Amino acid sequence: MPTPEIKICGIREPGSLDAAIRARAAYAGFVFFPKSPRNVTPAEAAALSARAQGRIARVGLFVDADDAMLAEAMAAARLDVLQLHGQETPERAAQLRARFGIPVWKALSVASAEDVARAETYVGAIDRVLFDAKTPKGTLPGGMGLSFDWTLVANWKGPMAWGLAGGLTPDNVAQAVELTGAPLVDTSSGVESAPGVKDNDRIAAFCRAIQAP
């Protein structure tokens, strides 16, 4: 089985970015969502983005963001990928993909087979679906350290690229990859010491757990 690509999400500090790069993660995620403990301002993202340039791909994460917020973040942070983590419809995803001309990923929250099947409705609108855990009403729509039943996406053969997120840690990511065959894994709280505080040793351990020596 090929080694999955790795995305470390919710990076706010240069040291965490460097740790992700050293650990050979493919993607660094910057969260543009003021309610998140991982939120970055466009100015903070611009500095991180400059440091990341050419070393790791930059994913901007948004939750039902309006056009003005997206445009400001895009201009500041020179993002490589747009990740939509709210209730964005296929039409909205397609519109943003056309407007910004970069790949769009859509996170879908999963608790049942029907949730997984919703990916089909995004064919032609997105470049990758990220299956993430459903979170309780009134909490953040991601980054909560919750996982879902991985058998729902085991060896998923859908019409687009995909990735697995939700509750992945250095201790369980190898098992998750073994069970699902996910081509990309995404973690945030699993490599933190507190909400919004990345732990460089955990970033390294997470990547090591699924990479060939």
Ligand SMILES: O=C(O)c1ccccc1NCC(=O)[C@H](O)[C@H](O)COP(=O)(O)O
């Ligand atoms: O991380 C956040 O704070 C966040 C806030 C709002 C929407 C999504 C958010 N994170 C999404 C991610 O990309 C996470 O990596 C994914 O949900 C998995 O999180 P975790 O279970 O903490 O690894």
